[in-house]
Amino acid sequence: MDALLTALLGCFLAEIGDKNQLLVLALATRFRRDGAIIAGIMLAASANAAIAAVAGAFLAPMLSADARLLFLALAVLFLGVGLLWRVKAPDPLADWPTGPFLTAALGLFILGFGDGSQFLIVGLATRTAEPVLAAVGGTLGVMAALVPVVLLRERMLPAGPIRAIRVSVALLMLVVALTLAVLALQLA
Secondary structure, X not given: OHHHHHHHHHHHHHHOOOHHHHHHHHHHHHHOOHHHHHHHHXXXXXXXXXXXXXXXXXXXXXXXXXXXXXXXXXXXXXXXXXXXXXXXXXXXXXXXXXXXHHHHHHHHHHHHOOOHHHHHHHHHHHHOOOHHHHHHHHHHHHHHHHHHHHHHHHHHOOOOOHHHHHHHHHHHHHHHHHHHHHHHOOOO
């Protein structure tokens, strides 16, 4: 159950103000077909989470308990550092070659592949014996961050200090990563 809740919360926080949210906002503004975009989000989030969980389950038996904890620390560190990068919103009026479902599914799958959320799921699937729960939690966390953007569209733009939220979450993730690394290396 820890894997589910940690993945849900971690992936939710990682997606706030991220490039995936900005792409979903652009697609929702461009197409105005909420159901198709939400279905694309669900497909992409599930596929990326499943790939991450399988990778974590594959790596887990090859690593010692301390190495798995250190791997999780590195995944959280990567997530925290990734939150500090500035992201640029795509042009909502650009010529999109496919419909809303396929554009959302492919766009989010490609953007999410190798993203901090996916690394967090790999780390959790490696650390715990519950890779399926890590994948489900990650999928739910990404969905919880992206679906409101589709449904609220223009009201999301002036929603708040996205940069301050991202920096705060990044600092929290860096502290968690440092703590995990200290525990894994048995320095405390």
